[in-house]
Amino acid sequence: MALIVQKYGGTSVGDLDRISGVAQRVQRYRSEGHDVVVVVSAMSGETNRLVGMGQEIAGGTPDPREMDVLTSSGEQVTIALLSIALQRLRVAARSLLGDQVAIRTDSAFGRARIQNIDTERLRGILSQGVVPVVAGFQGVDEGGNVTTLGRGGSDTSAVALAAALSADECEICTDVDGVYTTDPRLVEAARRLDYITFEEMLELASLGSKVLHPRSVEFAGRYRVPLRVMSTFEDGPGTLITIESENMEQPLVSGIAHARDEAKITVAGVPDIPGIASKILGPVGNANIEVDMIVQNTGADGLTDFTFTVKRQDYEQALELLEPVVQEIGAREINGDNEIAKVSIVGVGMRSHAGVATRTFDCLASENINIQMISTSEIKISVVVAEKYMELAVRALHAEFDLQDA
Amino acid sequence: MALIVQKYGGTSVGDLDRISGVAQRVQRYRSEGHDVVVVVSAMSGETNRLVGMGQEIAGGTPDPREMDVLTSSGEQVTIALLSIALQRLRVAARSLLGDQVAIRTDSAFGRARIQNIDTERLRGILSQGVVPVVAGFQGVDEGGNVTTLGRGGSDTSAVALAAALSADECEICTDVDGVYTTDPRLVEAARRLDYITFEEMLELASLGSKVLHPRSVEFAGRYRVPLRVMSTFEDGPGTLITIESENMEQPLVSGIAHARDEAKITVAGVPDIPGIASKILGPVGNANIEVDMIVQNTGADGLTDFTFTVKRQDYEQALELLEPVVQEIGAREINGDNEIAKVSIVGVGMRSHAGVATRTFDCLASENINIQMISTSEIKISVVVAEKYMELAVRALHAEFDLQDA
Numbered sequence: 110m111a112l113i114v115q116k117y118g119g120t121s122v123g124d125l126d127r128i129s130g131v132a133q134r135v136q137r138y139r140s141e142g143h144d145v146v147v148v149v150s151a152m153s154g155e156t157n158r159l160v161g162m163g164q165e166i167a168g169g170t171p172d173p174r175e176m177d178v179l180t181s182s183g184e185q186v187t188i189a190l191l192s193i194a195l196q197r198l199r200v201a202a203r204s205l206l207g208d209q210v211a212i213r214t215d216s217a218f219g220r221a222r223i224q225n226i227d228t229e230r231l232r233g234i235l236s237q238g239v240v241p242v243v244a245g246f247q248g249v250d251e252g253g254n255v256t257t258l259g260r261g262g263s264d265t266s267a268v269a270l271a272a273a274l275s276a277d278e279c280e281i282c283t284d285v286d287g288v289y290t291t292d293p294r295l296v297e298a299a300r301r302l303d304y305i306t307f308e309e310m311l312e313l314a315s316l317g318s319k320v321l322h323p324r325s326v327e328f329a330g331r332y333r334v335p336l337r338v339m340s341t342f343e344d345g346p347g348t349l350i351t352i353e354s355e356n357m358e359q360p361l362v363s364g365i366a367h368a369r370d371e372a373k374i375t376v377a378g379v380p381d382i383p384g385i386a387s388k389i390l391g392p393v394g395n396a397n398i399e400v401d402m403i404v405q406n407t408g409a410d411g412l413t414d415f416t417f418t419v420k421r422q423d424y425e426q427a428l429e430l431l432e433p434v435v436q437e438i439g440a441r442e443i444n445g446d447n448e449i450a451k452v453s454i455v456g457v458g459m460r461s462h463a464g465v466a467t468r469t470f471d472c473l474a475s476e477n478i479n480i481q482m483i484s485t486s487e488i489k490i491s492v493v494v495a496e497k498y499m500e501l502a503v504r505a506l507h508a509e510f511d512l513q514d515a
Numbered sequence: 516m517a518l519i520v521q522k523y524g525g526t527s528v529g530d531l532d533r534i535s536g537v538a539q540r541v542q543r544y545r546s547e548g549h550d551v552v553v554v555v556s557a558m559s560g561e562t563n564r565l566v567g568m569g570q571e572i573a574g575g576t577p578d579p580r581e582m583d584v585l586t587s588s589g590e591q592v593t594i595a596l597l598s599i600a601l602q603r604l605r606v607a608a609r610s611l612l613g614d615q616v617a618i619r620t621d622s623a624f625g626r627a628r629i630q631n632i633d634t635e636r637l638r639g640i641l642s643q644g645v646v647p648v649v650a651g652f653q654g655v656d657e658g659g660n661v662t663t664l665g666r667g668g669s670d671t672s673a674v675a676l677a678a679a680l681s682a683d684e685c686e687i688c689t690d691v692d693g694v695y696t697t698d699p700r701l702v703e704a705a706r707r708l709d710y711i712t713f714e715e716m717l718e719l720a721s722l723g724s725k726v727l728h729p730r731s732v733e734f735a736g737r738y739r740v741p742l743r744v745m746s747t748f749e750d751g752p753g754t755l756i757t758i759e760s761e762n763m764e765q766p767l768v769s770g771i772a773h774a775r776d777e778a779k780i781t782v783a784g785v786p787d788i789p790g791i792a793s794k795i796l797g798p799v800g801n802a803n804i805e806v807d808m809i810v811q812n813t814g815a816d817g818l819t820d821f822t823f824t825v826k827r828q829d830y831e832q833a834l835e836l837l838e839p840v841v842q843e844i845g846a847r848e849i850n851g852d853n854e855i856a857k858v859s860i861v862g863v864g865m866r867s868h869a870g871v872a873t874r875t876f877d878c879l880a881s882e883n884i885n886i887q888m889i890s891t892s893e894i895k896i897s898v899v900v901a902e903k904y905m906e907l908a909v910r911a912l913h914a915e916f917d918l919q920d921a
Contacts, residue, residue, distance in 0.1 A: 162592075171599045193573045206584070255612070
């Protein structure tokens, strides 16, 4: 008998039939003797509908406090409906709003951080054999105001509850049956992973694999909450995201991630003096444009080429912002390319094995794919290539590192 | 400068344009220097949608606690949207949920009673020049559970807030411009009343005039909160519902109410012994069928005829319930009529004037309308007539008591 926190996303509770299906799934766990805490999102599309109304009536940027009151109503509907569906199956259940749990956060409306979770009420409910059905995504600040945790917030709610309750496992129940070695839409032979480490998952999550929000993975890693991604609709073990274990055989590479819709900007012929990087990236950051990879090369002439990548949607704005900067710092020119993509090889195994980088570059070279930028971390190698080569690069690397389905 | 509580119903906040319209209306009051507390309902249709979902997924009667969590989300959406709309007009505003106010109730989910309102937070917000936008219909019980006040609950919320804050007036802003002498759809010459007393309004409200929920009128009367029914969409003074004033010239009759969809049941030839009434009405009440008028006549033979009215929808069920009772108590027979209507004359003026009953009966007799039942209170005379005569009776009495538009 274990204590399990289960989180069901918007698609899993997308209509009344699906909510009833979730109730049956919870019932199965209960009949196996487990204690279950359920965390749910708003029904799919609901949060967007509410945000749309708020923006329309504001005619601009709506007040974030009021937006949190507005959007948190979505999860409120789901917890009530799921509790009713559970009771219909004779499973005792009780809905809990963020402030009823209580999930205490700071007051950063729209992107609040969880500060503290009071588990007394939850434990009391569990001890009565009742399933607490908790509204994800929402909390309450010190002043009693409703707060929300931002996109992916329900994952974070679930992980935080699992951590606070020292749950045996936190299950993220979704519409995919686990984490794959790469995008199955690109590579048919992509394989579901039984295990992956938090660090690898974090790299994959932030690289565009949509399965889990990076914040929830980080949180789970920090508090060592075993996290399992699995399907709401099909049986199966899913993928367990866990800490690296001594006796776990680590593959060299766990997965290949990709991010299309990237763009790169090069400020060329920059005098190589201190403070240049912040002069270039300052205005971009101030405009809330996220910069990803940054590469700087100094030539023999004492001039440097400064290249960085941004999301493609921010490309034109970033170029415009930098026009005056180029003048100011006396750079030779600015140019860019918005038809690039990023491909990344992720694996904790590469920590202790040399040669992964070489194999990566050789593999791409043998396919005649030119590498435009390289960025590495301890467990990741990212390369920027022309967008048209992205699929080929992913497939070639997937084969190179033996990730194919058996 | 006054402190005014304004309540806007579902039709008044039925879409984003209307919510923006309400914001403009509140802005006007603010610019005139008034302090305003706004109470809102869910957008029209929303509560029914939520109730429908809850009932569907329950496949029966859903848990009332969870239904309150579900339905209260409707008002939550409206308070956020109206606050945003006010802020767009540069009117400082802050939304407040039932528990944030706090509106403390008992734990009778779905029909909770307000026990206490903490006005400290509200006064603090008002003193900062901010408009509190309060979710109607909802409260919080001692255990921190969400409760709702039942149908018409937002009116009650507004009146209770006005009472707790000792507001100068509570405005019920709706889609009609006041209380009329009778239904304008029946009598073209129906006239809007400038004033009406709480007692009269209570009789009219419970007699099927849909403007105000009886509970809110009762509440306003008890706490002497001046209550004004007025249009959200048009300018005008509306109708002030107030206490009877010494120097207010009271008309004999203030209004004529009617209720179609009534039915009457007669248990005839009942032995006239104590306890008969409860033997007859007990099973009906136990089935949650509301009994309205009750008349008992005893004949010379020691046998009595016992007649009462119910809503037409409950007629068949009530007859069935009484079949065995008729046997048991040795009554001669049971019969009924489900094509009747009730017409009522209401006015505090009739207290001090004899002859209103006589004029009523004479008026109906002169139209050849047969009176089937009569029931009177201090300020009301109700008669049951055949449904087909209802319109004629209302028009004749409206003319008889000089209620016509000038």
